[in-house]
Amino acid sequence: MSGKIKLVSPIDGAVHVERDILSPDQARDAVARARAAQPEWAARPLDERIGLVMAGIDALIAMNDEIVPELARMMGRPVRYGGEMGGVRERADYMAGIATSALAPQIAEDSDAFHRELRREPVGVVFVIAPWNYPYLTAINAILPALMAGNSVVLKHASQTLLAGDRLARAMHQGGVPKDVFQNLILDHATTEALIAERSFGFVNFTGSVGGGQAIERAAAGGFTGTGLELGGKDPGYVAEDADLDAAVDGLMDGAMFNSGQCCCGIERIYVHDSLYDAFVARAADWVRDLRLGDPLDPETTMGPMAHARFARLVRDQIGDAIAAGARPLIDAGGFPADDGGAYLAPQVLVDVTHDMRVMREESFGPVVGIMRVSGDDQAIELMNDSDYGLTASIWTSDAGRAAKIGNRLETGTVFMNRCDYLDPALCWTGVKDTGRGASLSALGFQAVTRPKSFHLKKVTA
Known part of the structure; x- marks a missing residue:
């Protein structure tokens, strides 16, 4: 093992939970399983994928009574505010509702001579690096469209909210998303950057500091991996x-x-x-x-x-x-x-x-x-x-x-x-200047985790 990550509770300064960090080889094996599982997941009908993901959301929301005090212990939010599940439900319902239209092929021509269309296909494995301040709401911004679009997802959650990553994985698996299709991994910075540099992912979604975003861009440099970066704000x-x-x-x-x-x-x-x-x-x-x-x-x-x-x-x-x-x-x-x-x-x-x-x-x-x-x-x-x-x-x-x-x-x-x-x-979540780049939510959120593929089919006639 490469050591442990310790979650120190802000309530009393004590270690609330700790987890073993995966070694680089263990992390590579997990990503390889995600890559191997993705084509079968993508081959399932879109409605089936949406249904399994939404069943996972239902399982997550059912955990809310446990999640609320858990969030208080992990990152200090008062229990009186009841957690994040209202927003989770709103975003999940909306993204599920637009998935079919957002991912539908665009037909340019369907005549006796030609069939021309533009499709959206999954990028493969989407890497989601989630922050601690809204550990569920921010994570699902990327997780939901990625899974619905047919990608597998590897989640690395913030050390301050380790248990949120555990719960997201448990909920998705309870809903029926295969375990290799959605994985929550405990990674250190060095392994994270190495995986990105090795072109392990089709897309990296990061919410965090400007410095963190710069580190991800450096790791991805030359590998042509797409990135979505929501960074600082004022x-x-x-x-x-x-x-x-x-x-x-x-x-x-x-x-x-x-x-x-x-x-x-x-x-x-x-x-x-x-x-x-x-x-x-x-x-x-x-x-x-x-x-x-x-x-x-x-x-x-x-x-x-x-x-x-x-x-x-x-x-x-x-x-x-x-x-x-x-x-x-x-x-x-x-x-x-x-x-x-x-x-x-x-x-x-x-x-x-x-x-x-x-x-x-x-x-x-x-x-x-x-x-x-x-x-x-x-x-x-x-x-x-x-x-x-x-x-x-x-x-x-x-x-x-x-x-x-x-x-x-x-x-x-x-x-x-x-x-x-x-x-x-319903609106794109995005920023300018040092706040970063990319888009989540809305129909553009599906575009971020898919790539365009064109079909130009000339029909042979006698």
């Missing part, structure tokens, strides 16, 4: 002068603080029109002061610890640097006695911030948000675009036409109006 919100103030405060602050700020499309910076700025800031601070930081297994807790003490340390450093540079904190950490200097981190709202500060430029991925005053749309757009990232942007206004015009000028993957921090399975 998602902005803009509150225009005609916004519903209460709705904007509730929506944006929930987007900033839910899951202790550990959301891929969480709100990390807010720009408010001058006419609403003072009122917004006051209500936002009150909103945050009402949060209850504590044990995520306590149903009264509304904010649990961050997933790891090192993640909280980064956020504390950003806050400290901003305050030293002139930012003003609105939240007294003393109002959150559970803040222990480790994984339990009090939320913070900062004003008098600038884009010279790390907290307004670097990904925080924690319960902190900076708020700036702006004079109007042009200044807001300039500041929203002043980022290395581009996943989502949230516009709060009563005018849909205005939101669309602003959205046309934003460098982002998704434009929201009067909401944030949500993935619509």
Whole structure:
């Protein structure tokens, strides 16, 4: 064996579970089994594949009573929020519903002389490297279309949520997906990169850090393996002068603080029109002061610890640097006695911030948000675009036409109006700049895990 991966619970800093890491040869054998099993899986009728995958989803959802406290122990999300299965069901139902049309051949001609059509065929083995912050929702974005399209799937889950990978495999196997078609492997970084470099996969889907995405691109260089990379984010919100103030405060602050700020499309910076700025800031601070930081297994807790003490340390450093540079904190950490200097981190709202500060430029991925005053749309757009990232942007206004015009000028993957921090399975989930590349969900999610194949058949006539 190559050692062990240990999952340290943020609740108490103790090792919650550990798993043996597969050796490189064991990993290669597993991938070879996935490759060997894929053609038979792809040969099954599409409706049959969809049915088996959806039976796996049903099995997963049936585990929810166990999954919710398990997530709290693994990554700190409070049990009061009930897990991720509502979103799992929504995405699974939608992707199953469009699979037939998304994968249907496109007929260019069917005449006495020619039959010409474009088909989508599976790429073979899809490698899914899933993150810990939404360990089920993010994983199924790639797993569902890959399996339905006829690929086999190898899953490598994050070390912070090892048990999520176990449960996904158990559920899919209970549903009837063959064991070699869906495998959950415990891999270290070196073996992961070696497998990619050896062209073991037809497609690699990764959700994680910019550094992780760069490592995957380096490993895949020259091998022509397709990659889908959802990386960092610094998602902005803009509150225009005609916004519903209460709705904007509730929506944006929930987007900033839910899951202790550990959301891929969480709100990390807010720009408010001058006419609403003072009122917004006051209500936002009150909103945050009402949060209850504590044990995520306590149903009264509304904010649990961050997933790891090192993640909280980064956020504390950003806050400290901003305050030293002139930012003003609105939240007294003393109002959150559970803040222990480790994984339990009090939320913070900062004003008098600038884009010279790390907290307004670097990904925080924690319960902190900076708020700036702006004079109007042009200044807001300039500041929203002043980022290395581009996943989502949230516009709060009563005018849909205005939101669309602003959205046309934003460098982002998704434009929201009067909401944030949500993935619509009917729309493509994608990003620009250092947020990465590729597409998941929607019909484009099926295209990511298939390749086009053209048939040009000339009919012989007497």
